[in-house]
Amino acid sequence: MNAERASSVFWLAVGLISLYGSSLLGLGTFHEPGSGFLPFLAGCFICLMAIIVFLQSFIRGRAQGKIAALWAGVNWHRPLIISFAILGFILVLENLGFILTSFLLMFVLFKWVEKTSWAKAIFIPGLVLSLTYLVFDVFLKATLPKGFLGF
């Protein structure tokens, strides 16, 4: 699908959903605008702009080509792996604890995403973890999750 049109359809959907959501909140009157008044105006504006972007892709010939072309010639799998690694970090952080989760995340990034040596993949996360533990836990007294192992 054409990238320009696909993005405009996505934003149009966002605009329409916000129109529906804001109408549920209550628009109020011009004299006394309700909670949904501004979101409704924003939704209308998003829809209008999305339609213009959609039309521009035909009228002004500004089509960027297919969506696939945006990822042609780049290592598209790397941002994908990193996004999933962060998602994994979020899911296990409070169960495994700050130290173990952080180490695992950085180890994965250094060893499997960046393909550094074993020594670097272990030493750099270890050093960074020690520093962040000092800054956040010792100095800033931030409550970092301990996890079931107790650290």
Place this chain on the structure above:
Amino acid sequence: MDFLANLIAGFSVALQPTNLMFCFLGVFVGTLIGVLPGIGPVGTMAILLPVTYGIAPTTAIIMLAGIYYGAQYGGSTTSILVNIPGEAASVVTCLDGYQMALKGRPGPALGIAAFGSFIAGTFGVIGLQLMAPPLVSVALRFGPPEYFSLMILGFVVLTYLAQKSMTKALLTAGVGILLGTIGLDTMTGMPRFSFNIPELLDGVGLAPLAMGLFGISEILLNVEKKIKQELLTTKVKGLFPNWEDWKRCSLPILRGTVSGFFLGILPGGGAVLASFVAYAVEKRISKHPEQFGKGAIEGVAAPESANNSAAQGAFIPLLTLGIPANVVMAILLGALMIHNITPGPMLVKEHPQLFWGVITSMYVGNIMLLVLNLPLIGLWVQLLRVPYAILFPLILYICLIGAYVINNSVIDVTIMLLFGVVGYLMRKFDYEPAPMVLAYVLTPMLENALRQSLILSGGSFGIFMVRPISAGCLIVAAGLLGSSLLPMIRQKREKIVAEAEEDE
């Protein structure tokens, strides 16, 4: 006399040991991220936003401001030595700075960039100090309709100056407004779009939003491609420009300083626009335009001066009207609001220590930057050798921990990841995230101004047109929107954008 008294009062705040330390930390981190490609001042300020929660507001703003103007200094180093701009405002410095380095003159290029930045930065602070108080007295006459119209003008100017499509910039501003309405409605107490998630009742946090849109998305984009790090092997020596260099650069520095300062004040303006304009002006009025792009020292002096004075000028609308001129100022506005301080005309009366303390800290910060950038140039050059493969996991990790410690909640980390992916996709599809963040930050003020205006007028939108300042702002905004539709102006604007992209 007032000027002197304010200056003394400001220095008494700026020179306190804690503030000096955080000012140094700010300009140091600013220079660092200016030097390192792959992370800009916006991302860094967003990452460090949670750190400021536990310190005094004046100290927090001194540090965050230091990051911003420090990055303008540091950005020139990579432009000159590696031909990679450390941040957007230094893009144009690559053109002649790198050519000077190739010709064996990296020292004078770095020197004139640092001295030009120092001179412009200092004049910028003086301008800020002189212009802010009169503007405050004007701003005190502003009511809700004036604020509303001024904010609308700000949105339009920002999108008019957007690098890519104006329609897309307007669209993302609309999405930003929508995001800004998430959470409890301050007037009715009704939760909006919070999906029964308690953490969303306070709205989407600025820090996770900005860290996602500018920090995480930048990492995701950078890891797709290989970042070339071609470090110049020539030894950097002779940082002091010679007499001939000074003769050639004195007027470009002056012109860059003045134009940069006023472009910085403009909503939507800022350092990037200022550096491009200063370069274009110098090239146009030069007796030897053919030397530009081949190592003309004026091509380094003018944009570097302009981006620094613009960085100071951008503080004027924030400190006097409470309206951020660009996304960096939007983050500063957010930082002030986190500390329950509302920027605007009352700031100078209610928090004079913060107002004058922050301004005078910039004098101190500029001196620190000169010291940091000239003698320590060797250190920055060494830092350029750190591969991005080592840097990005560390930046990513700091983002994750930073987002978590805001509320000790994984919801903030999830929001950051979500907006990281959204920001990445937006950039892939040529949508700029800056208008979204600016709109998001301004929405609470915009909504209050709109509602109060309508209540005042009994529901009539005519109130925005019967008050002269408000009407003036809306007419200018409509004029800009209208002019962008005229084929001649649209083509000219697109040509400028295309040229800027070619330069990049």
